[in-house]
Amino acid sequence: MAGSRSFFLGILFLLFWASIGEAEYIIYKDPNQPVDVRVGDLMKRMTLAEKIGQMTQIERKVASGQVVKDNFIGSVLSGGGSVPAPQASAEVWINMINDFQRGAMSTRLGIPMLYAIDAVHGNNNVYNATIFPHNIGLGATREPELVKRIGAATALEVRATGIPYAFAPCIAVCRDPRWGRCYESYSEDYKIVQEMTEIIPGLQGDLPTNKSKGPYVAGIDKVAACAKHFVGDGGTHEGIDENNTIINRQGLFSIHMPAYYNSISKGVSTIMISYSSWNGKKMHANRDLVTGFLKNKLQFEGMVISDWQGIDRITDPPGANYTYSVQAGVNAGIDMVMVPLDYPGFISNLTFLVNGNVVSMSRIDDAVTRILRLKFSMGLFENPFANLSFANQLGKKEHRDLAREAVRKSLVLLKNGKSGNEKLLPLPKKAQKILVAGSNADNLGNQCGGWTIEWQGASGDITAGTTILASIKSTVDPATEVVYSENPNTDFVTNNNFSYAIVVVGETPYTEMFGDSFNLTIAEPGPSTINTVCQAVKCAVVIISGRPVVIQPYVPVIDALVAAWLPGSEGQGVADVLFGDYGFSGKLPRTWFKSVDQLPMNIGDRHYDPLFPFGFGLVTEPARS
CATH class of the missing domain: 3.20.20.300 (Glycoside hydrolase, family 3, N-terminal domain)
Known part of the structure; x- marks a missing residue:
């Protein structure tokens, strides 16, 4: 009798745990369910x-x-x-x-x-x-x-x-x-x-x-x-x-x-x-x-x-x-x-x-x-x-190479030479002495723009990357002397016998309403740097900006003009194209206005009179080695 009672209790015990097992099946936790x-x-x-x-x-x-x-x-x-x-x-x-x-x-x-x-x-x-x-x-x-x-x-x-x-x-x-x-x-x-x-x-x-x-x-x-x-x-x-x-x-x-x-x-x-x-x-x-x-x-x-x-x-x-x-x-x-x-x-x-x-x-x-x-x-x-399985993807070389490729392809060549027969770009890697000037030439934060490390972005060495100045130095011939002066005076430019100059100016970082602008001008000393340098020596001007800015007054003195937008951490992509390792291929994604008085002005508007039209971009071939 005791044995049958134990058997009966055992069956009840198994049924109880079976019911518990069924109750523990929760549909939403089953990845096999739709x-x-x-x-x-x-x-x-x-x-x-x-x-x-x-x-x-x-x-x-x-x-x-x-x-x-x-x-x-x-x-x-x-x-x-x-x-x-x-x-x-x-x-x-x-x-x-x-x-x-x-x-x-x-x-x-x-x-x-x-x-x-x-x-x-x-x-x-x-x-x-x-x-x-x-x-x-x-x-x-x-x-x-x-x-x-x-x-x-x-x-x-x-x-x-x-x-x-x-x-x-x-x-x-x-x-x-x-x-x-x-x-x-x-x-x-x-x-x-x-x-x-x-x-x-x-x-x-x-x-x-x-x-x-x-x-x-x-x-x-x-x-x-x-x-x-x-x-x-x-x-x-x-x-x-x-x-x-x-x-x-x-x-x-x-x-x-x-x-x-x-x-x-x-x-x-x-x-x-x-x-x-x-x-x-x-x-x-x-x-x-x-x-x-x-x-x-x-x-x-x-x-x-x-x-x-x-x-x-x-x-x-x-x-x-x-x-x-x-x-x-x-x-x-x-x-x-x-x-x-x-x-x-x-x-x-x-x-x-x-x-x-x-x-x-x-x-x-x-x-x-x-x-x-x-x-x-x-x-x-x-x-x-x-988990840490993807941690090695952060700043990975292959991703930086991809960003560098994107920089190369994003550059828009707006002017190349003061006449059709006097093309300045691509620049020769071998020269006696070259000048690099401008507030955005050696500023990683400025070339990255807003939404970088901080909400508004920030100037300076805010993260890991390559500035345009550093990329120029690593690209030119070892015998070429690179002189950097953020805002040189006329005497400095005229007395140093530079072969050519690269001027990198434009905007500083901003985000959202803090970037709203009714004048879209390049802040000083950017315009002064352009005029001082480009009136004394052949110059390529690179604009670092998140949009077209007022540039018409300076175009006549500029030999070559490049819109580089906000290229990010891989400034080497800029030098790749300036010195002809790759050709220019970018096309304006926006109309470049003459004056802010024309705004808004977009492709297809009746009164369309831009400085550079939507889709414009001079194309160059890579330089021969």
């Missing part, structure tokens, strides 16, 4: 607090593992210049991000947080990363395949620091160079911007033939991309940042919208909303365009994200009625809000609005569905933690 099935299963398990947490993106400065855990935070970001430590290594970045992730994974449902960063010309916040030319220079190359390779290299360098999400590319069509973000735009011509969306499969991987739309991230060596800023950011009145784009519907859709069609067809995972307005309506509150057109008409299935405090700026002044801003932004169709600091205020306001039926649960569920779809699609549930 993404939409996993999303649906997880959504059914989530509370309102967990859903609103997923919609919340916070800055790393206010984040911790405990904050992420307690608030179910869906995403953390590094804003411009926000780093765990000065010159932080890949390991330091990874340790910080994994600490946040441990907080997320310790929550009831274990939903991983998504870390994001502005990687707009390489992993540009990170010390020692390869800094590629800004988009305006890439537009001058006219090479989508090159841009795709840059996207792939950028993805590896972003993953090197443990980050799976990049706020790139900017697909603005800049229609006025007075805008402080014009260098983030590939061109004034929407067709070129459309072509350059090829960076998206570079960042994310090519969309499989059996998949018609995103979100899509091919693997742990790729990152989620973000097409921005939807829509019309490059068309604001007088180029004023975050201002009003005054244009009819046909104009908006024919100029500023086309690149979004290409981005969506290539599987872009996320789209960021623009600070700007369209005919007085803030884009962050524009339900017709965000939900009606982007989500419903274009059937975009990825995640829509706000810009930094983007919903705050729905009101004037920003934050004047934050509850209304949350209501308007979320109801417009924004899925994830880049809060990024006052997350308690956002969470409490959105909770209040949902409980009061001002924001519907169906709107919350749409947002969270899209967020989870992205996280499942990119494999974040299977690989939530970063």
Whole structure:
């Protein structure tokens, strides 16, 4: 009798553990289940607090593992210049991000947080990363395949620091160079911007033939991309940042919208909303365009994200009625809000609005569905933690070589010789003595521009790279004496018997509204340096700038003129072409105006009278050895 009782208890014990085993099978944790099935299963398990947490993106400065855990935070970001430590290594970045992730994974449902960063010309916040030319220079190359390779290299360098999400590319069509973000735009011509969306499969991987739309991230060596800023950011009145784009519907859709069609067809995972307005309506509150057109008409299935405090700026002044801003932004169709600091205020306001039926649960569920779809699609549930396996990709030689190639192809030769028979370029490597002058000749930060290490960028030796002066010295014959004087006087230039001079001048770094300019002049002593040097000796002038600048008054004294844009960390690419190892091939991605009084002026305008037209660029052959 005792034996049969033991047998019976044993059967019950086995059945109990079998039932426990079945109960432990959780559909959303099964990578073999379809993404939409996993999303649906997880959504059914989530509370309102967990859903609103997923919609919340916070800055790393206010984040911790405990904050992420307690608030179910869906995403953390590094804003411009926000780093765990000065010159932080890949390991330091990874340790910080994994600490946040441990907080997320310790929550009831274990939903991983998504870390994001502005990687707009390489992993540009990170010390020692390869800094590629800004988009305006890439537009001058006219090479989508090159841009795709840059996207792939950028993805590896972003993953090197443990980050799976990049706020790139900017697909603005800049229609006025007075805008402080014009260098983030590939061109004034929407067709070129459309072509350059090829960076998206570079960042994310090519969309499989059996998949018609995103979100899509091919693997742990790729990152989620973000097409921005939807829509019309490059068309604001007088180029004023975050201002009003005054244009009819046909104009908006024919100029500023086309690149979004290409981005969506290539599987872009996320789209960021623009600070700007369209005919007085803030884009962050524009339900017709965000939900009606982007989500419903274009059937975009990825995640829509706000810009930094983007919903705050729905009101004037920003934050004047934050509850209304949350209501308007979320109801417009924004899925994830880049809060990024006052997350308690956002969470409490959105909770209040949902409980009061001002924001519907169906709107919350749409947002969270899209967020989870992205996280499942990119494999974040299977690989939530970063490791050092990609750390050796940061600043890798192959990536620097690629950036150098991009620099070479981005250079636009605007003038070569004061007459057709007096070409100055390519310059001879062998000369008795040459002069290098100008404030941007030996300044790595200036040639990288904004969004480099700091939000606004900075002058000087801010990261690893090669200045134009250093590249000149390494290119010329060892017997050639290179003399550098940032701003030489006339006596110095005339009394030194220079064979020729290279003058490198232009802009200093800026970002966003701090770069808005109504005069677009080169700051002194740039113009004085041009006049002093070029009136005394044959000179090649290299302009380092994020856009066309006032140059017409100086063109007559200049022998050769090169637009080098913002070339980034690999200044050797400039010397490669100046000295004829490679030929000039770049074409203007923007119209170069004579006077700011002509602006805005774009190709196809009735009163089109440029100094150098859109598409202009002299071509040279490599010099014979």
